[in-house]
Amino acid sequence: MSSTSAPQAHPRGIFHKAGSLRAERRWALWSAYISLVVAAVIMLAPPVYMLLTSIKTSAEIADLSGNPWWVRAPTLENYLALINNPMFRGFFWNSVKVTVAVVSISMVISVLAAFALGRMRFWGSQVLATGVFLTYLVPDTLLFIPLYQIVGGLGLLDNAWGLVLVYPTLTVPFCTWIMIGYFASIPKELDEAALIDGANWLQMLTRIFIPVALPGIIAATIFAFTVSWAAFVYPTAFITSPSEMPMTIGVVSQLIRGDTFAWGQLMAGALLAALPPVIVYAFLMDYYIAGLTAGATKG
Amino acid sequence: MADGTVMIQGAPGSVANSSFRRFARRRSTIAFLMTLPLILVIGGLVAWPAGYAIYLSMLNRRMTQFIGLTNFEILLESDSFRMVIFQSVFFAVTAVILKALIGFWLAHMLHHLPTKGQRKWRGMLLVPWVIPPALSTLGWWWMFDPSYSSINWLLAIFAVPSVPWLGEPWWARISVIIVNVWYGAPFFMIMYLAALKSVPEQLYEAAAIDGATSSQRLRYVTLPMMRNIISITVLFSLIVTFANYDIVRVLTNGGPRDLTHVFASYAFQVGILAGNIPRGAAVSLFMFPILGVIAFFVLRGINRRNREEA
Numbered sequence: 019m020s021s022t023s024a025p026q027a028h029p030r031g032i033f034h035k036a037g038s039l040r041a042e043r044r045w046a047l048w049s050a051y052i053s054l055v056v057a058a059v060i061m062l063a064p065p066v067y068m069l070l071t072s073i074k075t076s077a078e079i080a081d082l083s084g085n086p087w088w089v090r091a092p093t094l095e096n097y098l099a100l101i102n103n104p105m106f107r108g109f110f111w112n113s114v115k116v117t118v119a120v121v122s123i124s125m126v127i128s129v130l131a132a133f134a135l136g137r138m139r140f141w142g143s144q145v146l147a148t149g150v151f152l153t154y155l156v157p158d159t160l161l162f163i164p165l166y167q168i169v170g171g172l173g174l175l176d177n178a179w180g181l182v183l184v185y186p187t188l189t190v191p192f193c194t195w196i197m198i199g200y201f202a203s204i205p206k207e208l209d210e211a212a213l214i215d216g217a218n219w220l221q222m223l224t225r226i227f228i229p230v231a232l233p234g235i236i237a238a239t240i241f242a243f244t245v246s247w248a249a250f251v252y253p254t255a256f257i258t259s260p261s262e263m264p265m266t267i268g269v270v271s272q273l274i275r276g277d278t279f280a281w282g283q284l285m286a287g288a289l290l291a292a293l294p295p296v297i298v299y300a301f302l303m304d305y306y307i308a309g310l311t312a313g314a315t316k317g
Numbered sequence: 318m319a320d321g322t323v324m325i326q327g328a329p330g331s332v333a334n335s336s337f338r339r340f341a342r343r344r345s346t347i348a349f350l351m352t353l354p355l356i357l358v359i360g361g362l363v364a365w366p367a368g369y370a371i372y373l374s375m376l377n378r379r380m381t382q383f384i385g386l387t388n389f390e391i392l393l394e395s396d397s398f399r400m401v402i403f404q405s406v407f408f409a410v411t412a413v414i415l416k417a418l419i420g421f422w423l424a425h426m427l428h429h430l431p432t433k434g435q436r437k438w439r440g441m442l443l444v445p446w447v448i449p450p451a452l453s454t455l456g457w458w459w460m461f462d463p464s465y466s467s468i469n470w471l472l473a474i475f476a477v478p479s480v481p482w483l484g485e486p487w488w489a490r491i492s493v494i495i496v497n498v499w500y501g502a503p504f505f506m507i508m509y510l511a512a513l514k515s516v517p518e519q520l521y522e523a524a525a526i527d528g529a530t531s532s533q534r535l536r537y538v539t540l541p542m543m544r545n546i547i548s549i550t551v552l553f554s555l556i557v558t559f560a561n562y563d564i565v566r567v568l569t570n571g572g573p574r575d576l577t578h579v580f581a582s583y584a585f586q587v588g589i590l591a592g593n594i595p596r597g598a599a600v601s602l603f604m605f606p607i608l609g610v611i612a613f614f615v616l617r618g619i620n621r622r623n624r625e626e627a
Contacts, residue, residue, distance in 0.1 A: 042531065047429060047430070049426070050426040050427070051430075053422065053426045054423070054426055054430075054442070057419075058438065058441045058442060060499070061441065061444060061445050062444060064445075064453055064457055064499070065453065065456065067456060067459075067460060068453075068459070071459060079465070082465070085470070086467040086470050127354040127355055130351040130352070130354065131351060131352045131354065131355035133351060134347075134349075134351035134352045135352060138348035139348075140345040140349065143348070143352075146356070148616070149359060152612060153359050153363050155553070155608065155611075155612045156363055156367070156608070157556060157557065157560030157581075157608070158560075159580070159581035159584065159601060160367070160604055160605065160608070161362075161363065161366045162601075163584060163589070163594060163597045163598045164366035164367070164369040164598060165362070166588075167369070167373065168365075168366060168369070183362075184362060187358065187362045187363055190358050190359075191359070194355060219344070244447070247449065248451070250449070250450070250451040250566075251562050251581070254566070254585070266449055266452060267451075269452060270452075270455065270567060281459055281465075284459070285456065285459065288452040288455045291449070292448045292453070295448070295449065296447055296448065299443075303436075303440055307443070307507055310504070310508075311507060311508060
C-alpha cells in the first residue's frame with residue numbers, strides 16, 4: 019500500500035499538467051480503499067457476529083445491558099456440547115457420506131460426457147451440449163415436488179441415499195459445462211500425437227486430457243462439493259428423521275426448538291457446518307474462483 | 318464440423334475407407350456410451366420430472382382424478398397467491414438490481430488496486446458467497462431478532478429508533494432482500510472483475526489520448542466491452558433469485574401473515590407441508606414461463622459471446 023503511494027508524491031512539482039492525473043489516480047485509490055473497507059465490514063459482520071455469539075455463555079447472550087459485539091467471558095462450551103452430541107455427529111457423517119458419493123458420481127459422469135461432447139463430435143452432440151446448459155438453468159425449486167413423488171415411489175424418502183440420487187441434478191450440468199470448456203482449450207495436436215502413437219480413446223482421456231485439464235477438474239470438484247454440501251431444498255423436502263439429515267438441514271431444523279433458542283449453540287452449529295466449504299475456499303481460492311467464472315468466460 | 322473431420326481423414330484413399338468407417342462408427346458408439354450417464358441424469362432426473370410436474374399439476378388433491386387447469390385457476394383467483402407473485406417479482410427484481418450495482422461498484426474499486434493487494438480483498442469479500450446460505454441466514458436471523466438485535470443496537474448508537482426487521486411486512490421484505498444482496502453481490506463482483514481484466518489496456522490508453530474523462534471511459538469503453546457478461550450474469554442471477562428458497566425459509570418462513578412467501582417457499586408450504594402435491598406442483602410451474610424466457614436470453618448472450626471470441 020505504502021509502495022504505491024510513495025512514487026506518486028514527488029514528481030508533482032516538476033510535471034504540472036500530469037499533476038491533475040496523479041491527483042485523480044490518488045483520489046481513485048483512496049475512494050477504492052474506503053469503499054472496500056466499508057464493504058468488507060458489512061460482508062464479514064454476520065459471520066463474525068455468529069462467531070462472537072457462539073463463544074458466549076447463554077447468560078451473557080440473554081444479558082441485554084452489554085455490547086452484543088463484544089465477548090466478556092469467552093467459552094467453548096457450545097462447541098463441546100455439539101461435538102459430544104451424537105445427533106450432531108450423525109449430521110456430519112451424513113453430509114460426508116452424501117457429498118463424497120455425489121462428488122465422485124458427478125465427476126465421473128461429467129468428465130466422460132464432456133470428453134465425448136467436446137472432442138468426439140457425433141450426431142446431436144451440439145444439441146446435447148446446449149441441453150446440458152439449459153438443464154443447469156433449471157432450478158431445484160422447480161423440480162422438488164415431482165422428485166418428491168419419484169423418490170417416494172422408489173422408497174427412498176427419508177433416506178440419505180435418496181439425496182445421492184437427486185443431487186447430481188444440481189452438480190452434473192455445470193461440471194459438464196465447465197469441463198467441455200477446459201477440454202476445448204486443449205490443442206488438437208495433442209490428441210493427434212496420441213492417436214499416432216496408437217492410443218485408444220480411453221487412454222487419450224486418462225493419459226492426456228485428465229492430466230492437462232487437471233485445474234478444470236479441481237475447479238469442477240470444488241463446485242460439486244460446495245453445492246452438495248450446501249444443498250437445502252431437497253433435504254428439507256425429502257428428509258424428516260434426524261438420523262438421516264445432512265448438516266445444513268440438521269442445524270436449521272433440529273437445533274431450533276421451542277421459544278427459548280440456544281442461540282450460542284445454534285451459531286456454533288451453523289459455523290461448524292459451514293467450515294468444510296470455507297476451508298476448501300481458503301486453501302483453493304483460485305480454483306474456486308476459476309470454477310465460478312468459467313461458466314461465463316469459457317462457455 | 319463433423320463432416321469436416323471425416324473429409325480430411327477419409328481423403329488418403331478408398332482402401333482405408335471401409336476400415337475408417339468402422340472406426341467412425343466405433344467412435345460414435347463409444348462417444349454415445351460415454352454420454353449415456355449424462356443423458357440418463359438429464360432425462361431421468363430433470364426432463365422427466367419436469368413433464369411429470371405438468372401432469373401432477375392437473376390432478377385433484379388426492380391425485381385420483383384429472384381436473385385440467387383447475388389448480389391454476391384456483392391459484393390465480395386467490396389473493397394470497399397473487400401476493401406471492403407480487404412478492405417474488407419484487408424480491409427478484411430489486412435484489413438483482415442491487416446485487417448488480419454493488420457488484421459492479423466493488424469490482425471497479427478492486428480493479429483500481431495494485432494487483433498484489435487485490436487477492437486479499439477479493440478473498441475477504443467473497444466470504445458471504447462461500448458460506449452455505451441456509452447457515453449464514455441463521456446468523457442474519459439472529460441479528461434481526463426482535464429483542465436481541467445487534468443491528469438495532471448499532472443503530473441505537475446513532476439514535477436511530479429500533480427497526481422491527483422481521484415483524485412488519487415491508488421491513489420483512491426488505492430484510493429478505495438485504496440478506497440476498499449480501500449473499501449474491503460478491504458473485505457479481507467476481508464475474509465483473511474477471512470481465513474488467515479482459516478489457517484490453519490499449520483501449521483505455523487510446524481513450525485517454527483522445528482526452529476521455531473517467532466517466533467517459535466507463536461509458537464508452539468499459540460498459541460496451543462488458544455488455545455481454547453483464548447481461549449473462551444479471552439474467553442468470555434473476556433465475557437463481559427468482560427460484561430462491563433457503564433465505565425465505567430460514568428468515569421469515571413466509572411470515573408475517575404469509576406476506577413474504579416467494580414461489581418456491583409457497584410451493585413447499587402448499588405441496589409438502591399441507592400435502593396438496595398437485596397444487597404445489599402448479600405453484601412451482603408458474604416459475605416455468607418466466608425462467609424459460611430468461612433462459613432464452615442467456616443462451617442468446619452466450620452464443621453471441623462465443624461468436625465474438627471465435
